[in-house]
Amino acid sequence: MMRVSAWVASLILFAVFIYLVLTGAEQVRFISVAFVLVFAVLATRLDDIQDLTFGPTGLAAKLAKQLEEARATVKQLQDFAEVFAARSVQQIAGDNRMSGLSPKQKREAISEIVRGLKSIQLPDDRIEKVLSLSNPYDDYDYWSWTMSPIYSAENKEVQNLANQFYDISASKGIGHNPDPDATESFLKAHGFYRGEIAERIIDWQYWKANRKHRRLDEWEARHEKRKQAKSLEDVLNLSQEQRANLMANPAG
Incomplete structure (x- = not known):
């Protein structure tokens, strides 16, 4: 009801203000009416007004709603x-x-x-x-990228060794893979921490600490390179003698 009354008063005051201006009334009169008109308009939003201030440049109201x-x-x-x-x-x-x-x-x-x-x-x-x-997915991908040459090795004893560390056939998938430190320990214990595999472990640990990829180009090209997968011996960059030793004694 108060808001409706304020609207009606505003219209009346606006009409009076126009009349006074057009008839050349004294400045003080139409300024006074204008001032009352401002308050009448503000009264239409009385329940919304949060703050009302006066200053040298005029009047300001913050409408809370x-x-x-x-x-x-x-x-x-x-x-x-x-x-x-x-x-x-x-x-x-x-x-x-x-x-x-x-x-x-x-x-x-x-x-x-x-x-x-x-x-x-x-x-x-x-x-x-x-x-x-996205972190669990990247973490799983780093583990898979690091370990895939070992799990796909042609030597069954190497594959069995990897499955003793982490049986991928029983894996629960994303979020359940070994962490980089445990993987590094396994690789070092069995002579696999070398060549590209060692680089991938370092990449993985760098990502874990910084959430950035140490070798972005290699990381983004990993699927394409997997299609042209090298043997485990090539990935490890082994000499002929070391290759023979790996085949003869995969447990290190």
């Missing part, structure tokens, strides 16, 4: 974007390991998501939380 609605809209946008981005990052990271998006395409797609989240000023800690969903 509009401010809260604007904040709510931004928060809702951020919340929606965070949920959408989280699911997208997880889906991209979990994309089929040997088909679908290439590692480079995955990285570029996730970078686009991050740019979008930053453009709506989603806090960095929430962006990091979104990105962390």
Whole structure:
């Protein structure tokens, strides 16, 4: 009721203000009416007014409802974007390991998501939380990349040795693979910590510490190179004598 009355008063005061201006009334009169008109208009939003201040340049009012609605809209946008981005990052990271998006395409797609989240000023800690969903997939890929030459070795004794360390046939998949330190210990104990395999362990440990890829080109080309897979002996960069020793005594 009060708001309706204020609207009616505003219309009447506006009409009086126009009349006084057009009839050349004294300046003090129409200024006084204008001042009352301002308050009448403000009264129409009385329940929204958060703050009212006077200054040398005039009068200012903060409308709480509009401010809260604007904040709510931004928060809702951020919340929606965070949920959408989280699911997208997880889906991209979990994309089929040997088909679908290439590692480079995955990285570029996730970078686009991050740019979008930053453009709506989603806090960095929430962006990091979104990105962390890809960590178990990258960790599993580093383990698989490091160990694949050993599991696919032509020497059955080498394969059995690897399965004693971690039986891939009984693996629960993403998030359940050995960590880089345990893998490094296994490799060193059996003479596999050398050549490209040692480099991959170092890459894995670097990623674990920094969430960045030490050899990005090698990391993104790993699937293509796997199609042209070298023998375990080639990956380890063994001499002819060392190759013979490995075949004869794979347990080190």
